[in-house]
Amino acid sequence: MLLKLLPGDVAITLAGENATTERIEEIRRIYGLDRPLLVQYGHWAFNAVQGDLSNSLLSGEAVTTTLARVFPNTLFIVCYAILLSVAIGVPLGLLAIVRAGGLADRLVMLGSSIGVALPNFWIAMIFVVVLALNRQWFPATGFVSPWQDLSAAIWHATLPAVALAASGISEVARQLRSSLVEVLNSQHFRTLHAKGLPFGPILWKHGLRNVSVNLLTVISLLVNRTLAATVVVEVVFAIPGMGNTIVNATLQRDFPVVQGAVLAMVLTVITVNLITDMLYSILDPRISQR
Amino acid sequence: MTDTTSTPLQQAQIDRDSFVVRFKHWLIDDPVAAAALATLIVIVGCAIFAPWIARDHPALQDYNVMLEGPSMAHLLGTDDLGRDVFSRLIHGASASVYAACLAVGVATILGIPIGLIAGYVGGWADEVISRVIDTFLSFPAIVLAIAVTGVLGIGLTNAMISVGIVFAPQLARLARARALVLKQELYVDAARCFGASSSWILVRHVLPNAIQPVLVQMTLLMAVALLAEASLSFLGLGMQPPDPSWGSMIARAYLYAQIAPAQMYAPGIAILITALAFNTVGESLREALDPTSRRS
Numbered sequence: 154m155l156l157k158l159l160p161g162d163v164a165i166t167l168a169g170e171n172a173t174t175e176r177i178e179e180i181r182r183i184y185g186l187d188r189p190l191l192v193q194y195g196h197w198a199f200n201a202v203q204g205d206l207s208n209s210l211l212s213g214e215a216v217t218t219t220l221a222r223v224f225p226n227t228l229f230i231v232c233y234a235i236l237l238s239v240a241i242g243v244p245l246g247l248l249a250i251v252r253a254g255g256l257a258d259r260l261v262m263l264g265s266s267i268g269v270a271l272p273n274f275w276i277a278m279i280f281v282v283v284l285a286l287n288r289q290w291f292p293a294t295g296f297v298s299p300w301q302d303l304s305a306a307i308w309h310a311t312l313p314a315v316a317l318a319a320s321g322i323s324e325v326a327r328q329l330r331s332s333l334v335e336v337l338n339s340q341h342f343r344t345l346h347a348k349g350l351p352f353g354p355i356l357w358k359h360g361l362r363n364v365s366v367n368l369l370t371v372i373s374l375l376v377n378r379t380l381a382a383t384v385v386v387e388v389v390f391a392i393p394g395m396g397n398t399i400v401n402a403t404l405q406r407d408f409p410v411v412q413g414a415v416l417a418m419v420l421t422v423i424t425v426n427l428i429t430d431m432l433y434s435i436l437d438p439r440i441s442q443r
Numbered sequence: 444m445t446d447t448t449s450t451p452l453q454q455a456q457i458d459r460d461s462f463v464v465r466f467k468h469w470l471i472d473d474p475v476a477a478a479a480l481a482t483l484i485v486i487v488g489c490a491i492f493a494p495w496i497a498r499d500h501p502a503l504q505d506y507n508v509m510l511e512g513p514s515m516a517h518l519l520g521t522d523d524l525g526r527d528v529f530s531r532l533i534h535g536a537s538a539s540v541y542a543a544c545l546a547v548g549v550a551t552i553l554g555i556p557i558g559l560i561a562g563y564v565g566g567w568a569d570e571v572i573s574r575v576i577d578t579f580l581s582f583p584a585i586v587l588a589i590a591v592t593g594v595l596g597i598g599l600t601n602a603m604i605s606v607g608i609v610f611a612p613q614l615a616r617l618a619r620a621r622a623l624v625l626k627q628e629l630y631v632d633a634a635r636c637f638g639a640s641s642s643w644i645l646v647r648h649v650l651p652n653a654i655q656p657v658l659v660q661m662t663l664l665m666a667v668a669l670l671a672e673a674s675l676s677f678l679g680l681g682m683q684p685p686d687p688s689w690g691s692m693i694a695r696a697y698l699y700a701q702i703a704p705a706q707m708y709a710p711g712i713a714i715l716i717t718a719l720a721f722n723t724v725g726e727s728l729r730e731a732l733d734p735t736s737r738r739s
Contacts, residue, residue, distance in 0.1 A: 270666060270718035272673045275693055275711035282700045282707065381583035385674045389697070399586060400678050403593040415582070415590050422581045 216413035219398060224417055226296055227387070227394035230310050231379050234317035238375060241318070242325025243368075249330045250337070251356070261326055268323030273382050277316035277389040284312065296392040313390045317382055321375050325368070332367040333360055365436045373429040377422050469731045476727030479720040486717055490537040531687035532709055538688035539717065542603045542672035542681070543665045549607025551661060554614030559645055559653065561615070562622025573619070579612040584667075585674055592680045599672070599688065602681040606671045610664055617660055621653035628652075655732045662725035666718040673714050689714050 249261040285291045291312050297305040336342060337360060345355050380395075387396030395414055402410035470477040489496060561572035579587075584606075591605035625631060626649065634644050675681035676690030684691065689710040696706040 266719060266722060267715065270670075270715050270722055272670050272690075272693075272711060272714050272718075274674060274677055275707075275714065278693065278697050278700065278707060279711075282704055286701055377581070377583050381585040384583075384585055384589065385678060388678060399589055400680075403589050404597070404679065406593065408593070411590050411593055415586055418583055418586055419581060422583065426581065 216409050219410060220395075220413055220417050223394050223398050226298065226392060227380075227383055227396065228421075229306065230313050230317065230387075230392065230394065231376070231383055233307070233310050233314035234321060234379050234383075235372065235375055237314055237318040238321030238325050238379075239372060242322040243329060245322065246326040246329030246333070247356070249326065250333045251352075253334070258330075261330070265323035265327045268319045269327075271319055273316050273319060274385040274389050276319050277313065277386045280312045280316055281389065296390070296394070313383075313386050313392060316386050316389075317379055320382070321379060324375060324378075325371055328371045329364065329368060332364045336360055336363045362436075366433060369429055369432055369436065373425050376425045380418055380421065469727070473727045473731070476724055479723035479727075482716060482720040483724065486536055486720070487540055489533050490540040493534045493537050496533050528692075528706055528709060531692055532689070532713060535687040535689045535692060535710060536713070538599060538676075538682055538686065539669055539672060539714070542599060542688070543668040543721075545600065545603040546606040546610060546668035546671065547661050547664050549604050550610035550614050550664060551657075553608065554611035555618045555650075555657065557611070558615035558618025558620075559622045559649055562619035563626050563641065563645055563649060565623075565626075569619070572615070576612040576616050576619075579609070580616070582609070584609050585671060588671060588675065589678070589680060592675065597680050597683070599676070599682040599686075602675045603668070603672060606668055606675070610668070613664070614657060614660060617657055618653055621656060622649055625649045625652055656729075659725055659729040659732060662721055662728060666721035666725070669714060669718050669721065 245261050245265075249258040252258050280291075292309050297309045333356075337356075342355060342359065345359060346352075383394065384396035384399060386392075387394045388400055391397070395418065399411060399414045402408070402414065470480070557572060561569045561576075587609045588602070588605045591608055592602045595601035595605060622645075628648075631644055631648055634648055639647070672681055672688065673690035673693070676688045677694040679691075679694070682688035682691045692710040693707060696703070696710070700707055
């Protein structure tokens, strides 16, 4: 967490264009920007562990209030996108392995190569132009909170979530395929085959169970990736979430907000990693015995 | 790669063929990768020779031809300020190639030495470095890059240095893992017995043998860096106007997407093809260099 940020020229921004040097100095003093970097950071960290992330330099709003307002929106879209990635990626990966070497396999692999290389904000824009502006099937921008109106919220979040899921689907399908190939070529699957089990049960009962740990790893990495990608996609759709907050705060050098938002995201990732670690031992009892 | 002078027996066998011969075999075995490599060479060529390929100046404004469709004079039409899109696309290639190389270069210079030292020295140095690497890896990459860009200042070079800093832990972890294995090797022991210093062993014996997986990862990171450049420029944190970059071109075209949708596609497709080419070459290199992944 050595992400301590230089004061930059936020004081100059705050003071306005024609401010005198004295006025800038005064503002620096009020906001504590004149103190040494380490003191500022220590002060911030000390308050942060007590749940006080200090206030935005520009709006004066407490950072925790801002985060409480925007973070659920981001979480909603991220969860939606990950759900889509798994719901579409797993069947595609299975399809590829069932038809290994065939046309479907090659199509899935080609599609997933493209999906990984797509800039997600670009695919988001194409969705907006083609599906929202030209055909008006979906709303182009904006966001509805799921607490207010769930169906409208899903409606508004669909395009961003699909745009985010493009790389997620590819990643899940690709990883599932490659780990299944490895498992299916192993000795104990040859034994299952030899004792006369048909391919279906081998794949469903034994194959999936064996790759579930790998799949879980992929999904937990996806959370990290999707959280990062949502920053850009939110800007395209003008969603009032973490992404827009971080980008605006960075452009305006409003560092308490940047710090608070980054902290919130890192805590989310760490929580997900923790949950993943606990799920590992449920899926694979051998892990907890070590 | 062609480290033929440090020759324990197995190294000699692997390196029996010269680099050129092995390279030729790789290209023949994997025509898709060869095509991808050719694409990359074309793109780098465009980047280097941009002023000669696209004669119109990328920032030249002509208000008589705003937001026009493709024509003979302007192959891909013009943008909202009457600038030639084809010219901007070609010049944008320089920005992208520069950005990707800078980010991966920074990541290499930071990550490789740190990783090698952590793996080779071990002990508390390894403990500390590994913890720091783990911490960095739990940051969502773009978010961290945005925050670091905020500190360094907005602009393409600073943005890509940030991306490089964010990527460094990935290379460091890889280099550390290789160093852990390599320090057990007989030839490293031998060098130590002859009184070679640790830094000499690291540079002369560990680094050349750790380079292959790192090279693969670097190629794959080029694609990620390219996408990161596009994202950051799109957000206004990277390339600043009037200079073109593919990300900022998309951002600009988005504003006029309803009038001139075609302009959005060209830079996006350029990004897609370049990233795809880097990934294809990287994956193919991985398979060619790593015997265990050849089965799948």
